[in-house]
Amino acid sequence: MKIFLDTADLDQIRRAADANLIDGITTNPSLMMQAAGQRDPREIFLEICKTVDGPVSAEVIAIDKNNMLAEGRRLAKIHDNIVVKVPLTEDGLRACRGLRSEGIRVNVTLCFSVTQAHLAAKAGASFISPFVGRVDDISGEGMDLIGQIRQVYDNYAFETEILVASIRHPQHVVQSLLLGADCATMPPKVLYQLLKHPLTDLGLSAFLADWEKLGKEL
Ligand code: G3P
Numbered sequence: 001m002k003i004f005l006d007t008a009d010l011d012q013i014r015r016a017a018d019a020n021l022i023d024g025i026t027t028n029p030s031l032m033m034q035a036a037g038q039r040d041p042r043e044i045f046l047e048i049c050k051t052v053d054g055p056v057s058a059e060v061i062a063i064d065k066n067n068m069l070a071e072g073r074r075l076a077k078i079h080d081n082i083v084v085k086v087p088l089t090e091d092g093l094r095a096c097r098g099l100r101s102e103g104i105r106v107n108v109t110l111c112f113s114v115t116q117a118h119l120a121a122k123a124g125a126s127f128i129s130p131f132v133g134r135v136d137d138i139s140g141e142g143m144d145l146i147g148q149i150r151q152v153y154d155n156y157a158f159e160t161e162i163l164v165a166s167i168r169h170p171q172h173v174v175q176s177l178l179l180g181a182d183c184a185t186m187p188p189k190v191l192y193q194l195l196k197h198p199l200t201d202l203g204l205s206a207f208l209a210d211w212e213k214l215g216k217e218l
Contacts, residue, residue, distance in 0.1 A: 001181060003191070004023060004055075005022045006186055016188065026057040026163070057127075058084060059087075060095070068086055071084075085106075085129075093119060107126065108127070112130065117152065128161070129163045167187075173190065
């Protein structure tokens with residue numbers, strides 16, 4: 001499963017990319033608002049693309065098809081790694097078809113149902129982003145959505161990749177792996193939670209303490 005970092009924070013992106021922990025980046029307007037400050041968002045997208053060798057999702061802010069198409073084309077020109085993110089609306093799906101017909105990759109975002117995911121796949125989406133954490137937030141079962149979309153995409157051999165989004169904790173990642181999701185995008189905090197285990201830290205401390213007693217070098 002591909003691991004994407006859900007952030008526009010360049011320090012975090014550099015750290016994870018240097019460690020080869022990530023396969024791509026997802027951003028959204030809220031994440032750009034947190035990271036951009038006075039900078040031009042296009043500069044940030046370009047810098048992210050130069051840092052990470054993989055898909056970098058950049059979201060349109062227009063809500064009508066023609067302006068989504070225009071924004072999507074401009075975003076795609078920034079770098080080959082850019083994947084244009086459009087919302088799962090009627091116009092978003094129309095823009096998705098248009099951009100895909102021009103060879104531009106599209107991530108359809110804000111997906112909360114199997115029927116939405118089905119329509120996005122029929123519109124040629126490269127990625128579908130179901131927001132599991134936000135489903136959990138309203139007392140739903142976000143991960144049920146992933147299992148159902150996996151089944152539908154397999155039933156009809158859709159090539160759209162399932163990109164699990166709005167991940168809040170490592171169990172979302174474990175479930176994504178078990179359900180056969182193609183990608184999971186997560187905040188930096190969750191990425192490093194995947195790596196850490198208290199028994200690893202305890203075991204390492206004990207090994208180092210014993211080696212110290214030996215008093216030898218390697
Ligand atoms: O980038 C989309 C998604 O991952 C947002 O997550 O935590 O704002 O629901 P969250």
